[in-house]
Amino acid sequence: MNSPRVADRSKLIALVCLLLCAGFLATTLISYFASRDSIRASIIATELPLTSDNVYSEIQKDLVRPVLISSMMSRDTFLRDWVISGERDVGQMTRYLKEVMSHYGAFTAFFVSDASKTYYHADGVLKQILADEPRDAWYFRVRDMKEPYEINVDPDLANRDTLTIFINYRVLDYRNRFIGATGVGLTVDAVVGIIQDYQKRYGRTIYFVNGSGDIVLAGRHDEGGERRGNIRDIPGLREQADAVLQSTGGSFEYDSEQGRHFLNVRYIPELKWRLFVVKDERSAVSGLQRALYMNLAVCAGVTLLVLLLVYLTINRYHRALEQMAATDSLTGLANRHALKLLLSQAMRDAARQRSPMTAILIDIDHFKALNDSQGHAAGDRVLRQLGETLRGCLRASDIACRWGGEEFLVVLKNTDLAAALPLAETLRQHIAEMPAGAGEAVRISAGVVAWQAGDSVETLVERADAQLYRAKQEGRDRVCSEAVSLPPSPPPLDTE
Numbered sequence: 001m002n003s004p005r006v007a008d009r010s011k012l013i014a015l016v017c018l019l020l021c022a023g024f025l026a027t028t029l030i031s032y033f034a035s036r037d038s039i040r041a042s043i044i045a046t047e048l049p050l051t052s053d054n055v056y057s058e059i060q061k062d063l064v065r066p067v068l069i070s071s072m073m074s075r076d077t078f079l080r081d082w083v084i085s086g087e088r089d090v091g092q093m094t095r096y097l098k099e100v101m102s103h104y105g106a107f108t109a110f111f112v113s114d115a116s117k118t119y120y121h122a123d124g125v126l127k128q129i130l131a132d133e134p135r136d137a138w139y140f141r142v143r144d145m146k147e148p149y150e151i152n153v154d155p156d157l158a159n160r161d162t163l164t165i166f167i168n169y170r171v172l173d174y175r176n177r178f179i180g181a182t183g184v185g186l187t188v189d190a191v192v193g194i195i196q197d198y199q200k201r202y203g204r205t206i207y208f209v210n211g212s213g214d215i216v217l218a219g220r221h222d223e224g225g226e227r228r229g230n231i232r233d234i235p236g237l238r239e240q241a242d243a244v245l246q247s248t249g250g251s252f253e254y255d256s257e258q259g260r261h262f263l264n265v266r267y268i269p270e271l272k273w274r275l276f277v278v279k280d281e282r283s284a285v286s287g288l289q290r291a292l293y294m295n296l297a298v299c300a301g302v303t304l305l306v307l308l309l310v311y312l313t314i315n316r317y318h319r320a321l322e323q324m325a326a327t328d329s330l331t332g333l334a335n336r337h338a339l340k341l342l343l344s345q346a347m348r349d350a351a352r353q354r355s356p357m358t359a360i361l362i363d364i365d366h367f368k369a370l371n372d373s374q375g376h377a378a379g380d381r382v383l384r385q386l387g388e389t390l391r392g393c394l395r396a397s398d399i400a401c402r403w404g405g406e407e408f409l410v411v412l413k414n415t416d417l418a419a420a421l422p423l424a425e426t427l428r429q430h431i432a433e434m435p436a437g438a439g440e441a442v443r444i445s446a447g448v449v450a451w452q453a454g455d456s457v458e459t460l461v462e463r464a465d466a467q468l469y470r471a472k473q474e475g476r477d478r479v480c481s482e483a484v485s486l487p488p489s490p491p492p493l494d495t496e
């Protein structure tokens, strides 16, 4: 089981970790979502409308101009006069159509007469229009329609069936009777190229949708194919299709498996189509997401570093505190509390190993007098010197502690009484040699006892104290043990 201190330390580290992670996560996510919202707002309010404006102005040039040319052709007096006067000179009509083509850069120019059902184009007569020919259905549709023109995407027979956008204008005589259809054509390839160019330039998906929601013109997908079909088939958009097709312009959002899409719609009255400009949120925020992952990685790194520093700092202070709690600050020896723990352990080891152990309780003689005559600071100095002397005379395995006041307890492991007594005597002599100041030698009395099985810390110290008391009684400056009492060995070491 973990000690309470280890549990406290783990709790503290977990708390720091939690606070750091929560703080970092909160700030990183708040800034990510704020940036994402501002990107979204900028896509909806600025980017897509701007793209739509740009595309629209180019469309004016590329698609609307042909509508105007066709409109002009339908009102052309030469063309109407030529039809009304019986379509006599085919060369005049072909010259006219050729002139329109070359002057305005159209892909094709045509006129179909209602009277003769002849299809004229720039190179001459192409064919006769037949009511039961499916490819001619467009003509009869135009003849019967109410609007002045339509835009139709069809293969062009005059140009090896190249897919072409035709602007089919109704031609009326001066009394508003239908006399034929005229207009120009653009290759779809050219228009798709234009869209492709827009897509590449603006990084968006662009396509045109007619009133029924059919995608009439589009660039290529990222996957390579052309976008086709109806907007009701686009996942996420189908639910809003009616609203989109009724609007003359506006912003829409829809979600699909690929994420969120922002759509700007603009109605182009000349074409009767709607321009769709779509931007995927995923592509817009991919840079932001990379930054988010980088931020999270940096935060994780900083968190780990801070936790490591906290762990090392706690450990250092913990060790220092433990040291302070176990050490006597004046002498640097173990204190009474630490001695009890160390001695208990030593007793268990001695009992298990059946090895001898002895304890020496040391007390400075007439220390009060020394304090009184030389001052408390001198007394402290003597206590410190005594501590150093003990450390110098003992083995690393022995235990020395300041038992209290001017009393010291020494525990000698693997040492019986016979070996301990001479050592105690040596200690007494070394202590007497310490420079105590004012020429006075420091004298000590000591009680030495052997540890006996069944001794507790208290009984062992009590027995040592009894011997110490005996040494004091017998005249101090001596070592007494339960078995023998050693008088100070002559000659005394003080230089008096």
Ligand SMILES: Nc1nc2c(ncn2[C@@H]2O[C@H](COP(=O)(O)OP(=O)(O)OP(=O)(O)O)[C@@H](O)[C@H]2O)c(=O)[nH]1
Pocket: 330, 363, 364, 365, 366, 367, 368, 369, 371, 375, 376, 377, 378, 379, 380, 383, 404, 405, 406, 472, 476
């Ligand atoms: N300078 C100093 N004196 C201390 C310290 N701890 C205890 N003392 C003093 O040590 C003295 C011990 O005096 P006593 O118990 O009368 O013993 P003693 O004068 O040595 O007499 P005997 O032990 O009978 O030889 C007291 O005056 C305490 O104030 C300490 O940390 N520093």
